[in-house]
Amino acid sequence: MSTVLYYFSGTGNSLFVAKELQKLIPDTQLIPIVRSLKENNFVTNAESIGFVFPTHGLTIPIPVRTFVKKMDASSGNYFFAVATRGGTVFRGFPVINDVLTRHEKKLNASFIINMASNDPKLSFYNTASKEDIDHLQKNALIKLNEIKKIVDNKEDYHDDDKSGVTFSRNPMLNTFLEHLIPFMTHFLSPKTKKYFYSDSKCTGCGTCEKVCLSQKIKMRNKRPVWQKNITCYLCYSCLNYCPSKAIQIYSKIWMKSYTKEKGRYLHPYASGDDIAQQKKL
Numbered sequence: 001m002s003t004v005l006y007y008f009s010g011t012g013n014s015l016f017v018a019k020e021l022q023k024l025i026p027d028t029q030l031i032p033i034v035r036s037l038k039e040n041n042f043v044t045n046a047e048s049i050g051f052v053f054p055t056h057g058l059t060i061p062i063p064v065r066t067f068v069k070k071m072d073a074s075s076g077n078y079f080f081a082v083a084t085r086g087g088t089v090f091r092g093f094p095v096i097n098d099v100l101t102r103h104e105k106k107l108n109a110s111f112i113i114n115m116a117s118n119d120p121k122l123s124f125y126n127t128a129s130k131e132d133i134d135h136l137q138k139n140a141l142i143k144l145n146e147i148k149k150i151v152d153n154k155e156d157y158h159d160d161d162k163s164g165v166t167f168s169r170n171p172m173l174n175t176f177l178e179h180l181i182p183f184m185t186h187f188l189s190p191k192t193k194k195y196f197y198s199d200s201k202c203t204g205c206g207t208c209e210k211v212c213l214s215q216k217i218k219m220r221n222k223r224p225v226w227q228k229n230i231t232c233y234l235c236y237s238c239l240n241y242c243p244s245k246a247i248q249i250y251s252k253i254w255m256k257s258y259t260k261e262k263g264r265y266l267h268p269y270a271s272g273d274d275i276a277q278q279k280k281l
């Protein structure tokens, strides 16, 4: 096997990208990062090593960071990463490159693909319409063919992360926010006591427990409980896959839920089983 693609996906965007890349790049094996973490398996014999994941708070998701830090990169001679995103700037590639540099390797290529957002917190979030999704999919497929050529030829290439939306016209404020937001996402959000809760629409179906990638959710008396001692991966699978839209996020700052009036997003080709598959051993 010559290429391995490690992936993480909360609502199917990155899963779609990983599966399409597997079709395009010969001899490619897909490995879910969640499963590798559960198995404590950080070894591969692949020469090309790729990572596919969503943007979380302008940077790489918590489990991807954990995995990259523990990974044995010794067999690799070409490394590439693909971040899917809802549209902001992305600042996560140096995190991967820094780890690789310590092993005298480097991140040879990095790509960003715009897809529909699964995060109701983003101010520009509006549940993507079918037309939006079709348009994004079309562009994603064009981009994936470009990625295939670059990876096949083991070229050095880096997408311009500045092409995403910034937060204000003030460059100083942007720089401040671009440091603060990844910090808050990684160190504060998963530990906040009240983050998710289920409202009266909950039917006790258990879908949220099934799709929860960190296994933070356990059903008790037909209601989900977010266990305090387990770090949330912020994949938002629970929020988006709940068939009753009963899961809400509580904002400590605004002291209210900001998800009740918002829609939910799932990639059209990703079922709850596809997402849950990532944690199956």
Ligand SMILES: Cc1cc2nc3c(=O)[nH]c(=O)nc-3n(C[C@H](O)[C@H](O)[C@H](O)COP(=O)(O)O)c2cc1C
Binding pocket: 008, 009, 010, 011, 012, 013, 014, 015, 053, 054, 055, 056, 057, 058, 059, 084, 085, 086, 087, 088, 089, 115, 116, 117, 118, 119, 234, 235, 236, 267
């Ligand atoms: C907790 C969280 C934070 C996010 N932060 C950002 C962000 O900072 N910038 C952005 O463009 N998209 C952001 N998104 C949107 C996702 O990156 C985007 O929808 C991605 O394609 C989802 O991929 P997935 O379906 O594979 O999880 C965020 C999503 C979540 C759940």
Ligand code: SF4
Binding pocket: 198, 201, 202, 203, 204, 205, 206, 207, 208, 209, 222, 223, 224, 241, 242, 243, 244, 245, 246, 247
């Ligand atoms: S998925 Fe939604 S309805 Fe089903 S148990 Fe979880 S919160 Fe309740």
Ligand code: SF4
Binding pocket: 196, 208, 211, 212, 213, 214, 215, 216, 217, 226, 231, 232, 233, 234, 235, 236, 237, 238, 239
């Ligand atoms: S609690 Fe929700 S957001 Fe956190 S890991 Fe589980 S499914 Fe993902």
